[in-house]
Amino acid sequence: MALAEHFKQLAESRWFQRFIIGAIFLSVLSIGLETLPGVTPEVTRGFQFVERLLLGVFLAEMVVRIGAHGARPWQFFGSAWNALDFAIVALCFVPGMDNLAVLRLVRLLRVLRLVAPLYESEVIRRKNEELAAAYHALDEEKEKSERLLLNVLPVLIAERLKGSPQVIADRYEAASVLFADIVGFSKFARVTPPEQIVTMLDAVFSRFDHLAGELRLEKIKTIGDCYMVVAGVPEPRADHAEAIAQMALAMLRSLGEFNREQGQSLQLRVGLHSGPVVAGVIGRKKFIYDLWGDTVNTASRMESHGVPDRVQVTEEFSRLLADKFHFEERGPTEIKGIGTLNTFFLTAAK
Structure with missing residues (x-):
């Protein structure tokens, strides 16, 4: 050496x-x-x-x-x-x-040689503490941002968006879409204080969110009193139709429990349909993950042309689950923008 x-x-x-x-x-x-x-x-x-x-x-x-x-x-x-x-x-x-x-x-003056390192060590210690506090605050803000992001986007989509901020648009050949709407909500809203309306919607939709989480479904959005959820997007799954059917029936039961607990008489129209969809993120500010396609439009029409406290589905959907659920035929129904469709009511699991 x-x-x-x-x-x-x-x-x-x-x-x-x-x-x-x-x-x-x-x-x-x-x-x-x-x-x-x-x-x-x-x-x-x-x-x-x-x-x-x-x-x-x-x-x-x-x-x-x-x-x-x-x-x-x-x-x-x-x-x-x-x-x-x-x-x-x-x-x-x-x-x-x-x-x-x-x-x-x-x-x-040599004593200063002793004091200086001590002072420098104290300065470094304080700076390290400040940096540690700043990193901790940054981590907390990052976690908050990620939680907010996951409240807007599915986990898989959020990860892709963080990794590469590009246009996200995916086609899924087999998915099931649900639309649900509170019957007579517009009339109810005209005679009810805004705070009470928001409180009620939050209570009802929070129940639906819990059900969606249990069934591993992806809530897409709420528009006023309308609730939209999908199965098989963004994670494809073979049982998408069965899962969305379970969600529809569970929503009716949950709203019934809410009515009994709160002394309300709210009713729900639900519409379902299965088929191919396109899903993606639109916008650069206040972006949203949304669905497009005939499947989405048909599911929406099943809801809007439905019956209170019933789950209306297309004939194609009923055939997918004929061996697992009971259906009641409604018959030919004129659907706006589509024409006449033979529709069914989903009643219960077998």
Whole structure:
């Protein structure tokens, strides 16, 4: 191992640094005691002997610290504290200067070498605490932002949007869409205080949100008193029709429980349909994850042309679940924008 490497390990060792700090304190103490009134010449000579020993220690310290820089000793003087240390120690060896009062005072400046690192350590500690607090606050804000994002977008879509902010549009060949609407809500809203309307909708839709979470469905949006949810998007699933049927029946039961608990008489129209859909994110501000396609339009028409407290479905939907649910045929129904469709009511699971 090179001599410079030995010097470097020695200079950076904890015991060496503590030894030098102790020597500096002893030097300062010796200077202070030596100048006290009433000190005898014998005692003074003793202090001077101690000072000479300490100067030898400081000289050895300079050799070690400069030697640690190997072939580039000038790098030692890149630090102002190192240059001050060297100047103080060097001046003490200039003949005739060891008794100068000014020089003795200058030697006290070595104490600053001890105070400065302590001050710097305290500053660094405080800065680290401030940085830690800032990072913690940043993490909390990030978590809040992510929670807000997940309240707007499905998890899979949010991750894609964060990873690559591009247009997101996906086609799903098999999905089931549900629309639900509170019957007579417009008339109810005209005679009810706004605060009560919002409170009631929040209570009802929170129940529906809980059901959607239990059945692993994706709530798309609410528009006024209309609630929209989908199965098989953005995660495809083979049982999308069954899951959306369970959701529809559970919503009717949940609203019935709400009516009994709150003394209300609210009714719900529900419409279902299955088929291909396109799903994606639209907008750059206040963006929304939405669905498009004939399947969506047909499910919406099943709801708007439905019957209170019934779940109306298309014939195609009823065929998908004929072996798992009971259906009641409604018959040919004129559907706006589509024409005549043979529709059914979903009544119960088998």
